[in-house]
Amino acid sequence: MHKSISNLISIKSEVENLEKKLEIIAVAKTFPINHILPLIEFGHNHFGENKVQEALSKWTEIKIKRPNIQLHMIGKLQSNKIKHAVKLFDYIHSVENLKIAKKIYDEQNKINKRVKIFLQVNIGEEPQKAGLKIQDIDEVVNYCKNLNLDVLGFMCIPPGKTDPTIYFKKMKELNFRYNFKELSMGMSSDYLLASKYNSTFLRIGSKIFGSRN
Numbered sequence: 075m076h077k078s079i080s081n082l083i084s085i086k087s088e089v090e091n092l093e094k095k096l097e098i099i100a101v102a103k104t105f106p107i108n109h110i111l112p113l114i115e116f117g118h119n120h121f122g123e124n125k126v127q128e129a130l131s132k133w134t135e136i137k138i139k140r141p142n143i144q145l146h147m148i149g150k151l152q153s154n155k156i157k158h159a160v161k162l163f164d165y166i167h168s169v170e171n172l173k174i175a176k177k178i179y180d181e182q183n184k185i186n187k188r189v190k191i192f193l194q195v196n197i198g199e200e201p202q203k204a205g206l207k208i209q210d211i212d213e214v215v216n217y218c219k220n221l222n223l224d225v226l227g228f229m230c231i232p233p234g235k236t237d238p239t240i241y242f243k244k245m246k247e248l249n250f251r252y253n254f255k256e257l258s259m260g261m262s263s264d265y266l267l268a269s270k271y272n273s274t275f276l277r278i279g280s281k282i283f284g285s286r287n
C-alpha cells in the first residue's frame with residue numbers, strides 16, 4: 075500500500091469519532107501527479123493546491139477523467155490567475171478582499187459556474203500575512219452576499235511557532251457569529267486541535283504525502 079493511503083487512513087481514524095462530518099483535503103502542492111495517483115485510485119476525492127499554474131498542468135486532464143475529484147485552491151490568488159482558477163477549481167479558500175470576490179463573480183458568470191468560497195481571515199493580525207482584517211469582515215461578507223457568491227465559511231492559517239488554540243477558538247466564534255456551516259482550518263501539525271474547534275475542512279499535506287523539499 076502506498077504510504078499516502080495508510081497515512082490518510084490513520085488520520086481518518088483519528089478524527090472519525092467526532093459527530094460532524096469532516097473533509098480531509100490532501101494538499102498535493104509540489105508533488106508530481108504520479109505521487110498523487112495512488113490516493114486518487116484509492117478513491118480519495120478532495121485535493122488542494124496553492125498555485126494556479128502548477129494545478130493546471132497537474133489536474134486539467136485527470137479532472138476530466140475523474141469528475142468526482144474536488145479541487146481546492148488554498149494559496150494566494152493573483153488577479154490575473156482568477157480566470158483560470160475559477161475554471162479549474164471547485165473551491166477557493168483564499169478570498170481576502172472585494173476585488174478578488176468581484177473578479178470571481180465576473181469569471182464564474184462567464185462560464186455559468188458557482189465556485190464554493192472560503193473567506194481567508196488574518197486571525198493572528200500579522201502584518202505580512204494574507205487574509206481579511208477582522209474589521210473588514212463585515213463589509214466583505216455583505217459584499218459577497220449581495221453578489222450571491224456561495225460563501226461556505228472562513229479559512230485561516232494561524233501564526234507559526236505558537237499554540238494555535240486561541241486562534242482556532244476565535245475562528246470558531248467568527249463562523250458561529252456569521253452563521254456559516256463550514257470552516258477551513260487545521261494542517262499537518264494541528265488538525266486534531268482544529269477539528270475540536272469545529273473545523274470541517276482539514277488541509278493536510280506533509281502528514282499524507284511526506285515532506286516537501
Ligand SMILES: *Cc1c(COP(=O)(O)O)cnc(C)c1O
Pocket residue numbers: 101103124148149231261262263277278279280281
Ligand atoms: C501547504 C499548505 C497546507 C498543508 O500544509 P502541511 O503542513 O504540509 O499539512 C495547508 N494550508 C495551506 C494554505 C498550505 O499552503
